[in-house]
Amino acid sequence: DVPCDSTKSCPDGSTCCKTKEGGWACCPLPQAVCCDDFIHCCPHGTTCNVAAGSCDETSGSQPWFEKLPVKLISSHNVAVTQVSSVHSDVPCDSTKSCPDGSTCCKTQEGGWACCPLPQAVCCDDFIHCCPHGTTCNVAAGSCDETSGSQPWFEKLPVKLISGQNVAVTQVHSDVPCDSTKSCPYGSTCCKTQEGGWACCPLPQAVCCDDFIHCCPHGTTCNVAAGSCDETSGSQPWFEKLPALPRAGQWSPGNVNCDSSHVCPDSNTCCKNIDGDWGCCPLPEAVCCTDGEHCCPANYKCDVTRVSCIRGDVVIPWYNKMSSQSTPAPSLDLGAVECDEQSSCSADSTCCYLSTGEWGCCPLPEAVCCPDQQHCCPKGYRCDLRRRSCIKSTWLHVEIVPLAHIDDQKPQSSVSEKDIQCGGGHSCKDSETCCPTSQTTWGCCPSPKAVCCDDMKHCCPAGYKCGAGGTCTLAVGFDWNNWDNWRAFFAKNKRAIIL
Incomplete structure (x- = not known):
């Protein structure tokens, strides 16, 4: 010693x-x-x-x-x-x-x-x-x-002695794996079992035969012992990280679910319980069988615990957003108050955006990342260099994808100026006046909303009223405009009742 x-x-x-x-x-x-x-x-x-x-x-x-x-x-x-x-x-x-x-x-x-x-x-x-x-x-x-x-x-918490990860700071040029994939500076490209690439957070590292771990230069992988062996002894091995698209290869755009349905870039298409498509706000995600939730890649859905699990690691699961047959915003008694004027839907978290306004992270009690664009599950910390959320668990670093913060303005609970509907009725400036009868008005909790002909429902801007109290995507809806993402989680399947 x-x-x-x-x-x-x-x-x-x-x-x-x-x-x-x-x-x-x-x-x-x-x-x-x-x-x-x-x-x-x-x-x-x-x-x-x-x-x-x-x-x-x-x-x-x-x-x-x-x-x-x-x-x-x-x-x-x-x-x-x-x-x-x-x-x-x-x-x-x-x-x-x-x-x-x-x-x-x-x-x-x-x-x-x-x-x-x-x-x-x-x-x-x-x-x-x-x-x-x-x-x-x-x-x-x-x-x-x-x-x-x-x-x-x-430093990491102790108990399970394997799988330490070292955070990689990309300062110089990336390490190219092939023409489309690269790893951060100071790391090593390693093949995955599927034939893809992963990044070992060590320079000139040795890639282990299990396709999961790697060891420092000059050592030998001991898969049976889960260690890196050298003449002077052994040391814990490292877990590889997902490879990133090389500079110039990242192509933002919609993810096609089928010929008529799309999800935003870096999302995953998942079927809803009614058979329609929904969008999970994670790339290459696992779609849960309940038709409402999803989990990060390499995690399993635990419907009984309402969680995503990977070994001993348990994280909250993610709410999906519908791709086309999308519900209108609903008055949520469990809304999360951001301040006196703004709130987010239940099971979400208020996060400040770079604009100085509030945004909604689709995770409960989430961690807001310092880039003011992403968020991580509770108990994780943001690693923007890896574009991931990481959590130290018994000497093992768990990594999950970052979630994007909905950068629309959260629902206002206090309005600076009311909108006059007529007949002595008014709504908040963040709402839309909709008739509920020939003489009365109701307030739809969405700006510039579409009032349905049944005088009972309303749909957000960019949608049209559908049969059975649903909201259907109108032509020209812009998925890249996060203003259109207001609380469209798959568990809210109906248009709002005025």
Whole structure:
């Protein structure tokens, strides 16, 4: 082990880093640089770039490392054996330990975290760590060395010792896999079992035969043990990430469901319970059998739990939006209030847009991303560089797609100016006056809406009233105009009753 002081130590191949509280944490890199944020660390010879979240070197930048929380040692003070390693765990103190090949790092609360690098440098932000011999650059979010920078690493919670992922910061040109696919700078292209491409978040990495994991350069995949073996021992392996379309290959446009139905770009066509098409706001999504919901790729729908599951990971499932036979907005008693003037439909989340207005994320209690365009499920954090939502679960990073925020104006609950309907009746300026009889008026909760001839229903702009109280897509409806996406979830199948 690498001694931090007289009482603390980190695993061989890792680096001791000070925490903000003055304790110790382990960066999973040898001779690593501890970043000033007390959270990250970078490889030896690089410099932490805290602002950019990377480790800088003369040749460019790479993602930095985040330290990992430690694991509880049994009451008999016997180190818990790491399943994916041939060596024992690294003790942080008498009760905590980290996997072999990682580094103990102090957390801001004074506890322990595990950096997935040997002899790593613990960053001052108490979150990240850097490889041995590098320096944490908290401001840049990188691990700096004399030759340049590389990304720093993020710490992950402990328990399941496999599948650590390193966030990749794309600074330089992508790594081409073929003429249409590429991976971020500092990563490696690996073939998938289906013949496609995935990205290993390590440079010049070894692609494992299971088509799922990869190992650092100079090591060998041990699929049976779930580790990366080298002459000095083993270290946890890494999980590959989906490859991205190469620059210039991204072609925004509608997704064709059939000859007459389409969904917006980056959506998936799913059949509704009534046999019509609906749009799941995720690419290559899994359509749930209830006809109303969908889940990210590689997840399974759990109808009984109303969730998307992947192993031990459970996330909320996504609401679908209809593609053509689309319901009108409905008065939702469970509406989510954004402020005194705006609200979103139930099972959604208010998120600020770059315009300064409110938008609606189609997920309950979601995380609003800093780009003010996307959102992630509860418990996940936005990784805009990967265009994904990630969640650390027992040393395993789960990745799901970003969801797009509906950037129309949410339903107004307070209006600055009422619309006069006539006969002493008025509606809010975000609504539309619709006759309910020869002498009375009703308010449709959608601006510039279409009033149905039955005087009972209304449909949003761009739709026409259909049989049975439904709203049908009118000619010329623009899917790219998010103003037309107001709460059109498949579970709301009827036009609003005035």
